[in-house]
Amino acid sequence: MNILVCIKRVPVTGGRIVLRDDEQAIETRHLGFAISPHEECGVEEAVRLVEQNGGESTVLTLGPPEAEEQIRDAMAVGINRGILLETSEEWDAQATAAAIVAAVEEERAAGTEYDLIFFGNESADTGNYQVGIRVAHALGRPCVTGLKKIELVGGRARCEQEIDDQRDVYDVALPAVVTVKEGLNLPRYPSVPGRLRAKKKPIDRKTPNPRPAALERVRLKLPPGEDKPTEILGHGPEAAPAVVELLRQIGVI
Amino acid sequence: MAVLALLEHDNGAIGDVATQVLSFGAAYAAAAGLPLHAVVIGPGGEAAAEPAGRFGVTTLHVAEHEGLVAYAPQAIARGVAELIGRLSPVAVIGAGSERGNEVFAHLGAITDLPFAANCIEAAPGEVAQVTRVRWGGSLLEEARVHGALKLLTLAPHSFEARPAAAAAQPAVERFTPVLSDVDLAVRVVERVQTQTGGGVSLASAKVVVSGGRGAGSAEGFAPIEELAGLLGGAVGCSRAVTIAGWRSHTDQVGQTGTKIAPEIYIACGISGATQHMAGCKGAKRILAVNTDPEVANTADFDYAVIGDLHQVLPAISAELRKAGLK
Known part of the structure; x- marks a missing residue:
């Protein structure tokens, strides 16, 4: 079984987002980066499925050369190889999907057909909710989104999606595209030997063809903040009566 | 047109x-x-x-x-x-x-x-x-x-x-649209109930009491569960807690967890990272309980108690019991 996992490198923003002076991106000089949370679960699921069924897993990302870090992170927990589509700036969803489709077709021409392609349901940063679905259409494959569970049985995937407090079940034939959500599994921590092995795994670097953004970013801005001060109810256990008084005032007790 | x-x-x-x-x-x-x-x-x-x-x-x-x-x-x-x-x-x-x-x-x-x-x-x-x-x-x-x-x-x-x-x-x-088998290949074939353990649903709870890294351990959630129980509310947690394996992801409040909209959100040992705050924008009021006085400078928090949740929460629960809550 061949599995492709598409991931995105995103900054770890912490308590407060600071923008660059040109308002085109988040100021990331003092920030770390990580795999976007939903996709981290996609990586874990791909590794588990290959452990259970045999085969090979590949991780793909479109991003700056530094996105190699996130490819190595995925390799450290067991992904076999990597594809890095190098770009110098953020691409819109259509351009991203087109570049991924081209890469998957090149893989097919080279003899690798993916049974399953994982995406995150939406990326943590841009939240466009569409790259996986666009790729599925271009490849002529079914796409199930927002998975919290996937089981492979006899060439089909049984997928569960959370909706309110229930789960909707889908059943699709492979090959398929799926988008997943955090909570699908609890991703493992990379081990030290895993990290060392990751350094030696192969990465294909490609430069995809750009296309003009049809959803064109003009500027980023912070939402208007509620400029209200925080009311200190007290310090330590002595604050308890003030908290109970607040609960009473707002009618929850 | x-x-x-x-x-x-x-x-x-x-x-x-x-x-x-x-x-x-x-x-x-x-x-x-x-x-x-x-x-x-x-x-x-x-x-x-x-x-x-x-x-x-x-x-x-x-x-x-x-x-x-x-x-x-x-x-x-x-x-x-x-x-x-x-x-x-x-x-x-x-x-x-x-x-x-x-x-x-x-x-x-x-x-x-x-x-x-x-x-x-x-x-x-x-x-x-x-x-x-x-x-x-x-x-x-x-x-x-x-x-x-x-x-x-x-x-x-x-x-x-x-x-x-x-x-x-x-x-x-x-x-009547013309649909092919391909268009219908992905459709809901079954709806299954999930076990919520009979508790209050996080998404619809009137009161949510959450713990973050400051809870210290899975056992550290005991005072959070006690207070949530007394208030008839739900227990939540931050992403750091889920990753540490202290609570299940179903309890996670945040951008990649559950979005909540309670009357009051009591965030204990939670610093207020953007990932977390994206899940509680619907809360009418937020009370932070934190040892770090810096929480008072976090715009999203309406109220704060500066102190260790392991001392503050039992005191609140005791006060509520005095007032007759069980």
């Missing part, structure tokens, strides 16, 4: 998010000088005519097909695409819900047009100007949407639903 609103409905009954979409669509149509049409897909849709009329819809398109009884995102998008072919709208506007965004992504793929998800503002034109949500609402993006037809979803609860000055009686036009 028109502006077309895609309405989510349950047998013709439309909810708050759909009326927000209608209002947003009506404003967009007025700015473009065009009528507002709406489309409902699936059984019972014609019952949406009356509420749609209150928001100024002139024509309601009702798509019915035996394959559209269970949710099937690509089939819904195919039905809307067929209508787009006949109606040539300048924009299709829908809900920025999980399902709305999914259907619009299919529409974007079918039409090969851009799709702007989770807009909060939109101005029509040959190039539409939109403001959309990034980072679960912690950041906004101003963007230009190119293409002959604009595909936009409205971020839920970001636009007030306002009925039109005069209600209209929309014309109802029925159609």
